[in-house]
Amino acid sequence: MKAAWSKVEESYPHITPIGCAAHALNLLLKDIMALKTMDTLYKRAKEMVRYVKGHQVIAAIYLTKQSEKNKSTTLKLPSNTCWGGVVIMFDSRLEEKGSLQEMAISQSADMDSPIKRILLDDVFWERVVSSLKLLKPIAVAIARIEGDNAILFDVQTLLADVREEIRTALPTSLLLQAEETAVLKYIKKCEDFCLKxxxxxxxxxxxxxxxxxxxxxxxxxxxxxxxxxxxxxxxxxxxxxxxxxxxxxxxxxxxxxxxxxxxxxxxxxxxxxxxxxxxxxxxxxxxxxLQIPPPSGAPERNWSLFGKTHTKARNRLPNTRVEKLVAIRANLRLFESDNEPSSTKLESDSEDEALESDVQEVDIEEVQGEDMEA
Incomplete structure (x- = not known):
């Protein structure tokens, strides 16, 4: 991709190829999590969750402790591709720290001693808190930059905020000196990739x-x-x-x-x-x-709209009609608040496969004729 960028810039000086800022910030999280201190903490946190979820008795005790505190937070694991999930995982641990420790202390909880030690280890929880101070600014920046309303100039300010917050958090982190230096190097690498x-x-x-x-x-x-x-x-x-x-x-x-x-x-x-x-x-x-989008997330979200419109039951739609339907759907969504159910549901959104057998195919020439009239 970078080799292609150079060719484009050479042939078309007015075009500036830019990398996806959200992807670069995800890679920054990945680089930080690869540090030995962070990787050890990450593996212990995952081991704890998998153990609790993998043992029915332990999981039942955990749910009982949660209900006593009127909480319903689930223990989450991050995906292999979206490293922002690490922050969600650590946040869920901290929020349920009391329930997890009470579960470990419970006489009816027959737990492996290594897992029990992790849950009752104050140093483990201290590392989780200090790690979140490093990781959360990046996760917040990813969430903002991936939104449909993100604009190109946001990258400059968000990266500046991330750099400043991480530099402030590093002196109180539990990272080794060499690891702190590596974090600063990773931030510089991210800025060099993102900022043009x-x-x-x-x-x-x-x-x-x-x-x-x-x-x-x-x-x-x-x-x-x-x-x-x-x-x-x-x-x-x-x-x-x-x-x-x-x-x-x-x-x-x-x-x-x-x-x-x-x-x-x-x-x-x-x-x-x-x-x-x-x-x-x-x-x-x-x-x-000022209308250039900073990440590729917003354009990629269009794929699902096109996929729901041009289905097996509507596979003879010409490109122009599909584009019109997607444009109408996307723009109608702008009038809906986030907490309202969607009123722009197209008939192709239905998951009922029986619908396909009931749909009458329309001759493509007829559809094209309607497009010309529109």
């Missing part, structure tokens, strides 16, 4: 961060280069665009006033540029850069 000049340009052009720059002089200079290259590709006057940028950063002209800056808190940054600053030469460049 276009991220700096997106940060600079976002009105929410105006006057709060965390960029270095070199990063600002590279951001100017990105804005100039995009302007050239769009056929805009590069000097006029940079002049507009100077007015924007100095908050003069159109941007001389508090109201316009306050408005950016209520609309997206791209809409702010197109709707309120459309008369400026910089507007077109800024609105394009």
């Amino acid at each position: 000049p276009i991220h700096a340009a997106a940060y600079m052009l976002d009105p929410k961060y105006a006057g709060k720059s965390i960029l270095s002089g070199a990063e600002i200079n590279k951001a100017y280069g990105v804005i100039t290259t995009v302007s050239h590709h769009l056929g805009l006057d590069e000097g006029k665009v940079l002049g507009s940028l100077a007015t924007y950063t100095s908050k003069q002209g159109l941007w001389d006033g508090d109201a316009i800056w306050q408005s950016c808190q209520y609309i997206s940054s791209a809409t702010w540029w197109k709707g309120l600053c459309g008369s400026e030469a910089l507007s077109h460049v800024a609105s394009i850069i």
Whole structure:
């Protein structure tokens, strides 16, 4: 992929290949968990959960202790590919620490002594707490960057927050000195993979961060280069665009006033540029850069929508009709709150296989004719 990136950048200077930020943060978690101290803790935590879940009597005692405390948290194990699950696993251990220790102390719990020692070991729980201080900032960043509302400039701020929080937590962690050095190296590796000049340009052009720059002089200079290259590709006057940028950063002209800056808190940054600053030469460049998604998660989620629309029962739909149905479904979801049941359920969502035999196939030419009328 990186070799392909180099070829693309060489042939098309206005295109900036970027890696998936969520994937890079997952790899950062994986690298940290591979450290000996973290790996030992991880294996002990997994061993404990598997033991409790694998013994019916022990599991029943654990559930009894939970019900006495009016809790229903389950003991979770992370997947092999999503390392953010490690944080969920450790969190669930801490939340159920009391129930687990009472289960271990119970006379009716015939437990292996190594597992019992782990549950009653204060050093184990101390390591879990200190590990969470290192891992949770990364998990929070992954959750935010994977959302549909994530924007390119988020990468710059999230990585800066992750770096600062981990550096603050390292002195009180239980990692060895060599492991602490390795963690800092992994963070730098993640930043080198994720951050490109276009991220700096997106940060600079976002009105929410105006006057709060965390960029270095070199990063600002590279951001100017990105804005100039995009302007050239769009056929805009590069000097006029940079002049507009100077007015924007100095908050003069159109941007001389508090109201316009306050408005950016209520609309997206791209809409702010197109709707309120459309008369400026910089507007077109800024609105394009600020709409670039940072991870590949949002596009990948479209696969399931297409899969539920173009099914065996609807396999003669032309591409144009499928795209229209997916667009309608995706946009209707924007009007639903997260806690409401979906009202955009398509007939192809049904898991009843009998539906397929009842669906009458429509001649593809007829469907295409309907598309043309639409």
